Amino acid sequence: MKNIFISLLFILIFSTGSFGQAISPYIKIGETTENMKQASEKITEALQKNSFTILGSYNPSNKSSLKVIAFTRTDLKNTVVKVTDRGALAAVFKVGLVEKNGKVTMSYTNPEYILRAYLGDNYNTFKSTFQKFDTDLKTSFAAIGNEFKPFGGTVKAENLKKYHYKIMMPYFTDPVTLNEFSSFEEGVRIIEANLKAKKGATVLVYKLIYEKEDIAVFGIGLQDKENGESHFLPIIGEDNIAAMPYEIILQDKKATMLPGKYRLAVSWPELSMGTFMKIVSTPGNIEDTLEAICK
Numbered sequence: 001m002k003n004i005f006i007s008l009l010f011i012l013i014f015s016t017g018s019f020g021q022a023i024s025p026y027i028k029i030g031e032t033t034e035n036m037k038q039a040s041e042k043i044t045e046a047l048q049k050n051s052f053t054i055l056g057s058y059n060p061s062n063k064s065s066l067k068v069i070a071f072t073r074t075d076l077k078n079t080v081v082k083v084t085d086r087g088a089l090a091a092v093f094k095v096g097l098v099e100k101n102g103k104v105t106m107s108y109t110n111p112e113y114i115l116r117a118y119l120g121d122n123y124n125t126f127k128s129t130f131q132k133f134d135t136d137l138k139t140s141f142a143a144i145g146n147e148f149k150p151f152g153g154t155v156k157a158e159n160l161k162k163y164h165y166k167i168m169m170p171y172f173t174d175p176v177t178l179n180e181f182s183s184f185e186e187g188v189r190i191i192e193a194n195l196k197a198k199k200g201a202t203v204l205v206y207k208l209i210y211e212k213e214d215i216a217v218f219g220i221g222l223q224d225k226e227n228g229e230s231h232f233l234p235i236i237g238e239d240n241i242a243a244m245p246y247e248i249i250l251q252d253k254k255a256t257m258l259p260g261k262y263r264l265a266v267s268w269p270e271l272s273m274g275t276f277m278k279i280v281s282t283p284g285n286i287e288d289t290l291e292a293i294c295k
Contacts, residue, residue, distance in 0.1 A: 022154035025113045025267060026096070026242055027138075029106040030145020036097060039104040040067055042144055043095050047071050050140040055092060056206030058221050060244045061229040065099040068244055070206045070219055073136075079129045080115075081210055083122045086175065086249050086256070088215050090118040091208055093137075096242030106145060109242045111137065116160040117266055118172060123161070152240050153270030165265035166273070172266075175256035176287055178248065179294035184214040187250045191218060191293055200289040201228060205245045214252050219245040220290065227285040235278050236268050243267035248290055255294045260286045 032039050044054055047069075055070040072091050080090040095108045111134040116123045123130065138148060155163060164171050181187035188209070195204040201224035209216045221244070222228035229244065243264075248257055257263075260283025265271065 021157050023110065023113045023116070023157055023160065024150030024152050024154050025110055025269060026107045026150070026152040026240060027110050028145075028147050028149040028151055029095075029108065029141045030147045031103045031105050032145070033103055036064065036067055036099050036104055039097055039106060040069065043069055043097070043106065043141075046140045046144055047095075050136055052137075052140065055208060056204075056219065058203060058205045058245065060221060060238075060241055061233055062223055066233075066238060066241050067097040068205070068241060069095040069097070070245075071095070072208065073133060075129055076133045077208070079126045080119065081213055081215060082126075083119050085173065086251065087119055087122070088208065088210065088213075088217050088251075089247055089249055089258070090115050092206065092217065092219060092247075094242040094244070096240070096244075098238060098241055105239070106141075107151070107239075107242055108137070108141070110150065112157075113155070113160065116157060117155075117163050120161040120172070153268065155266075155269050163262075163266050163269075165261060165269075165271075165276070169265065170259040170262045172258065172262060174259055174262065176259050178255040178257055178287075178291045181250075181253045181255070184216075184250065184252055187253060187255055187294070188216055190295070191216075191248065191250065191255065194293045194295075195220065200224065200292050202289060202293060216250040218248045218250075220248060220293065221245045222286060222289060224285075224289070227282070227289070232264075232279045232282045236264065236271055236275060240268055246286060246290070248293065257287065257290050259283060 052071045052073045057069045060066045070092050077091045080087040093109045098105045115130050203221040205219040205221050207218050
């Protein structure tokens with residue numbers, strides 16, 4: 001009887017651990033009746049007070065009712081870059097603000113979800129650093145809201161490291177090559193010049209450059225009215241706005257992006273196939289836009 005009890009206790013403990021847990025991509029901080037400007041200022045102040053660095057912000061789809069604030073922190077930034085397979089993509093987290101019916105809903109990308117998805121088995125290697133980042137983030141936002149409610153769908157923790165939407169769909173490990181330059185410096189120069197010129201109706205939201213490692217991440221708003229955020233966000237859901245902006249990562253001489261069929265799916269995991277088919281051209285449109293930025 002004692003052995004049976006111990007076995008049941010072990011199963012209970014294991015099953016309630018994070019390994020078997022379903023994780024959501026976003027955490028809702030709460031709602032406020034303050035306007036977008038006031039809410040943004042409070043978010044920014046809370047982050048900066050706790051040693052987070054604001055990298056940039058913008059209004060997706062050029063809508064004043066939508067805003068994203070991108071941020072990082074030194075410990076996270078310096079840890080994820082140790083993962084050579086595009087680990088730097090996990091260095092940037094975002095707060096999403098959605099104004100509707102006189103209220104602003106505030107949320108942020110869930111660190112455990114993103115880090116497990118983007119870093120795979122390396123998540124456990126640096127787990128203590130990531131957990132501290134997560135805890136400090138919640139502490140920072142506790143002065144603004146107290147809901148901390150997960151939303152946006154769920155994926156089991158053990159499935160995130162090999163996430164794909166459906167059979168034959170791409171994984172994180174299937175990047176799209178956008179261009180290969182003669183040097184890292186040339187790549188940065190060309191990408192920055194094209195973004196400065198707003199090529200393809202794009203806007204540079206943030207850039208994160210690792211000089212020693214020859215790695216750069218560019219967060220890019222897609223503001224083409226027909227093929228960009230204005231087209232696909234209303235279809236798949238603006239509540240998940242913290243998923244934006246889209247990224248280009250330059251490592252050494254090669255610029256790549258996550259395929260849209262992965263990047264959009266992992267950010268909107270509750271999408272039905274019917275809804276996904278309504279944006280069937282979007283992954284290709286994003287690829288075309290970001291490829292043009294790299295030439």
